[in-house]
Amino acid sequence: MAAVWIKRKKIDLESGTAPAFAVDAKKKKSGNRARNRVVMAIACFIGIYSVIGGRLIYYGIQEDTTGYNGPTGTVLAARPDILDRNGEVLATDIKTNSLYAEPKKIIDPDEAIELLSTVLPDLNFEQTYSRLKSKAGFAWLKRGLTPQQKSQIMALGIPGIGFRTEKARFYPGGPTASHILGLVNIDNQGIAGMEKYIDEHGLSDLRDAGLADSRSLEPVRLSIDLRVQHVVRDVVVQAMQKYSAIAAGAVVLNVKTGEVLAMASAPDFDPNNPYNALEKDRLNRMSAGAFEMGSTIKSFTTAMALDSGKVNLQSTFDARRPITIGRQTIRDFHGKGRVLTLPEVFIYSSNIGSAKEADVVGIDGHREFLHRMGLLDRMVTELPEVARPMEPKVWKKVHSITIAFGHGMATTPLQTAVGAAALMNGGRLMPPTFLPRTMEEANKVAKQVVSEKTSEDMRYLYRLNAEKGSGGSGNRATVPGYRVGGKTGTAEKVVNGRYSKDVRFNAFVAAFPIDKPEYVVLTIVDEPKAEAGKIGATAGFNAAPMVQEIIRRSASFLGVQPDFNEEQISAPMMVNFNQ
Structure with a gap:
């Protein structure tokens, strides 16, 4: 067997062919070099991408050295939809695009x-330039772009400019209920x-807890009532236009529950573009303005x-x-120029008669x-914009006399309507609400302020006056x-420290149907x-x-059926308001 092996070796040497084990060693050495090259290539790629990734992370977390403390670009938390009593949308969230920059890439x-x-x-050129020149990783440039603006900016192809989808508030009715709905800021x-x-x-x-998600927020x-x-x-x-007035307003109130069905004050604003919302003439005069309400206050003097x-x-x-008192x-x-009955004092709007009505009760009783x-107290309701009424610090007889016919004290029109509702509904005063309220809930918050007999008499006087x-x-x-009853009020406004006979603040408070006001x-x-x-x-x-116009156009929406068989009112009416 050894001889055979020697012979084979000899033959190989003679033929000049390398032994098998020598060929295998040569292949192994060449394969190792190839693998090394692949490993080195992979290592290079990993190194390059690691550097790129590291730089991206660095740019992303680097602080803004210019002091710009804007949002970080996170998606804003959602807001619940706001609906009217019939489910119509008054306010909702929509998606919008906002423009941002990565200054280091500019x-x-x-x-x-x-x-x-x-x-x-x-x-804003200066502000935008400052942000683009900064070393910040993120800076807002413009919030709330239109789709057309986004498309046009994208076509410009500016490096370092991008868009983020955000939530913005949209009010389908525009200014229709602006003073009630209010506003949101740029951060929703x-x-x-x-x-x-x-x-x-x-x-x-919910925002702070990270739970303000549109899917979990109830409207x-x-x-x-959007129609009203x-x-x-x-x-x-x-x-406002017809009478060349500086402002006008109105409110519709449910006398049984205290619910506000509608309220408007003009001039107002469009909450979708509230550039002028903070102008002083655009305040909500119905709740945020205090005025001398003139002869509408005689309703309360007579009731008192x-x-x-x-x-x-x-x-x-x-x-x-x-009546002369002091000067x-x-x-x-x-x-x-004669003796008047109490109903005549009311329908003729006698200042003298009203003053004598107040005198019957006395100063302390009048104020109480x-x-x-x-x-005379700050109204309690959901709306944040509420003015504080004004009254004399110390009441004297002259104050009681003038306040009896609506001068010398100031309150809000909404409060006046709420007080009038108590005079119409059997004597129950309840805070106004902009949220739905059932009769059961209303009874819990109601406070008896005058007797049912007084309420009955006031309904009679309101109807008689109309x-x-x-x-x-x-x-x-x-x-x-629709059997409307009510009371006018024409108050002279103070100009340069004195009452002017040519500058007025007018009001009218009404109830309907007056036999059983709703x-x-x-x-x-x-x-x-x-x-x-x-x-x-x-x-x-x-x-x-x-x-007249408000009732004519909205009574059917309010569910009040007309009755054309109405008769002249001749006596006070007893009504059960707990039904």
């Missing part, structure tokens, strides 16, 4: 700004109206006198002569009654079939002028027709 800030200005001409946080109320009552906490339903709200705002805007038990509908007051003389606007009616031929000032508010409507007109072809600019010529 090659030429000047060129970038020049290009962006062709699409966004209102871009409520800053006014019911939007602010929603944040303060749970949404902010917020308001007491507002549209009518009210339309009437208010038209009245009746509720005291010291007078009744047959009582009389001597209005033959003016002030109290006269009637259209004096009758107005506080009891909620007219009857044609009665001599009352409310006949221009009547609507056939709703109170109050309108205001600030500094109206006489309508073309008319000689008067008092409340009967402008605030009362506004009530």
Whole structure:
């Protein structure tokens, strides 16, 4: 066997062919070199991408050295939809695009700004330039772009510019209910109206906990009826133009529950583009403005006198002569120069008679009654914008006399409507609400402030004041079939420290159907002028027709059926309001 092996070896040497084990060694050495090259290539790629990844992370977490503390680009938390009482959308979230920059990737800030200005001409040059020149990893440039703007900017092809999808608030009705709904800021946080109320009552906490997700937020339903709200705002805007007034407003209130069905104040604003929302003339005069409400306050003076038990509908007051107290003389606007019955004091709006009604109760009793009616305390409701009423620090007789006919104290129109509702609904005062409220819930918060007999008498006086031929000032508010009753108020405004006879704040407060009131409507007109072809600019010529128009156009929406068999009212009416 050894011989055979030697022979084979010899043959191999003679043939010049390398042995098998030598060929295998050569192949092994060549394969190792190839594997080394692959490993080295992989290592190079890993190294390169690690450097790139590291730089990206560095740019992403690096702090803004310019002091810009804008958002980090995270998606904003959602807000719940706001609906009216019938489920119509008043406010909702929509997706919008916002423009941002990564300043370290901007090659030429000047060129970038020049290009962006062709699409966004209102871009703040200095602010934008400062952000683009910074070493920040992220900077907002413009929030809330339109789809067209986004498309145009993308076509510019600017390096270091990008877009992020955010949530923005959209109000389908525009300015229709702007003072009620309020506003959100650029970060979708409520800053006014019911939007602010929603944040303060749970949404902010959900945001902080990271739970404000659109899928988990229940819609917020308001007491507002969008159909009635549209009518009210339309009437208010038209009245402001028709009477050349500086402002106008109105509210519709459910007398049984205290729910606000509609409220508008003009001039207002568009919450979708609230560039002028903070102008002083655009405040919500219905709840955030305090005014001398003029003769509408006589409703409370008469109710106070009746509720005291010291007078009744047959009582009389001597209005033959003016009242002089100190340097002030109290006269009637259209004096009758005779003794007046209590109903005549009311329908003729006698200042002298009202002063004597207050005198029956006394100064302390007068002040206590107005506080009891909620007219002199800050109103409690969901809406954040609420003015504080004003009254004399120390009441003297002159204050009681002038306040009896609506001068010398200031309250909000909404509070006046709420107090009037208590006079109409059997004497139950309840805080107004912009959220749905059932009768059971209303009964729990209601407070009896006058007797049912006083409420009965006031319904009679309201209706009498609106009857044609009665001599009352409310006949221009009547609507056939709906039995409207109410009281006008024309207050002289203070100009340069003195009451002006030519500058007025007018109001009309009404209830319907007056035999069993369901709703109170109050309108205001600030500094109206006489309508073309008319000689008067008092409340009967402008605030009362506004009530008429609101009731005529919205009564069917409110579920009030007309009754054309109405008769002249001749006696007080007893009504059970607990049904």
